[in-house]
Amino acid sequence: MAQQAYMTETDNGGSGPERRGNGFRRLMDRLLSGWRGDPRIWRRGLVLAAIAVLLGLVMLLHARIPNRIGNLGSLTETFLPWLGLLIPLLLLLALVRRSAVALIALVVPVAAWLNLFGGLLTDRTGSGGDLTVATHNVNADNPDPSGTARDVAASGADVLALEELKASVVPVYEKALAPTYKYHSVQGTVGLWSKYPMSGVKSVDIQLGWTRAMRATVATPEGPVAFYVAHLPSVRVKLEAGFTARQRDTSADALGEAIAHDPLGRKVLLGDLNGTMNDRSLNGVTAQMRSTQGAAGSGFGFSWPASFPMARIDQIMVQGVEPVSSWTLPATASDHLPIAARVNLKSGS
Structure with missing residues (x-):
């Protein structure tokens, strides 16, 4: 009986990995025959x-x-x-x-x-760091702003940026984030929340005629850091006009100029840039700052659209600061995914 069982198994091409290996070889033989x-x-x-x-x-x-x-x-x-x-x-x-x-x-x-x-394709995340930052385009038509605020606050971010804030809903975000963040400022449709004192808060002109960018100095335990929050204009793909991004490109250049002339050596940019790091039209910003995802992330870190992320248009970028890790946060009621990063302020590059 043992001999018969052995012969039956052999006649059937083996079992387990051996059978799968034989099947693969037969498939390749057919393809190459x-x-x-x-x-x-x-x-x-x-x-x-x-x-x-x-x-x-x-x-x-x-x-x-x-x-x-x-x-x-x-x-x-x-x-x-x-x-x-x-x-x-x-x-x-x-x-x-x-x-x-x-x-x-x-x-x-x-x-x-x-x-x-x-x-x-490799995991570039590290350990350590002394500051966690996050950013989220919350969507002006967000059906659950309070829940979204609580979700991003739960990320543990020391400094949090929000974009696409509708004026009528700002009090909802302020109330939901107040227990976590003692300091905050909203300029136009963008805002910055911090566990540490903020000074030098001002809007940044990115050539739109209304405020969608701001700057503040955050007094971190490791010293002052300049934080920028920006929401660059949206782009559209139209059959008759192609990829319409002229306004976005103009705003990116203006934002890059503001960052370049900032006197502080350590800078962090948080926001929805409506463009990826490969897009040459963002060179005014990308040429002088590092992407935390590219330096210390895992995978592509796509953030938009939240239902099926296809591009990373939400960015955390740094200058004079060392990225340690970068990741996307769980989806909220927004059409964007929030993103976060951990940085080292002591050994910036």
């Missing part, structure tokens, strides 16, 4: 190969894509990581088409994507 001895594998799939190379070049040379027509360059850069989804599709088509040329050409987009985003 039509390749062996077929000289056409080098002539088929030339169009697929060209598309693969083009995809790689778009990722490698995204900064060269002009913005003159519908801000096409910025639009591409906003969703640049998602171009990687085309690689498995091209791989499948190359296998179905049995094209060696197309398979080899896939090296270009794979290498380009890994060069741009491979580092984000």
Whole structure:
């Protein structure tokens, strides 16, 4: 009986990992059976190969894509990581088409994507730090502002920024956050809440005609830090106009100027920039500050839309401060996810 059982198991291709391994080999044999001895594998799939190379070049040379027509360059850069989804599709088509040329050409987009985003696949979070900060676009039409305020306060942030504050609802946020934060200021549609004293509070002109940015000095236990809160104008994708972001771009330049001329060496920017770190139009800000997510996060940290995050347009950026960790917080009643970061003020770079 033991001998019979052994033979039955062997005849069925083994069990467990062995059976799965045999199944994979059989699948690969089927896929490659039509390749062996077929000289056409080098002539088929030339169009697929060209598309693969083009995809790689778009990722490698995204900064060269002009913005003159519908801000096409910025639009591409906003969703640049998602171009990687085309690689498995091209791989499948190359296998179905049995094209060696197309398979080899896939090296270009794979290498380009890994060069741009491979580092984000690792966990860069550290431990320690002496200040936790958070920011959240709460959505002007938020149906539960009190609950949203309590949720973000529960993050443990020492300094919290809120954007898209409707004037009629500001008292709700103030009341809900008062037990946690002794100091706060609201300027226009943005606000800053802090456990530490604030001074030098003022609005920042980002060329809109109304206030959507502010600055304050927070007296942390490690000394003064300049905090900026900003909500840059929204962008739109329109069939007839493309990626309309001129107002956002102008505001980003104005915000960058304000930050550049700030006398304090340690600065933190919290807010909804309506753009990703890849978007060249935010260079006025990104050229002088570090993203906490890029330096000390895990993954891409997408924050919008909350129902299916596709881009990180909410940002925590620092200058003269060392990021230690960065993460997204659980969803609230807003259409954005709140984000937080832990920073080290003692060893800023």
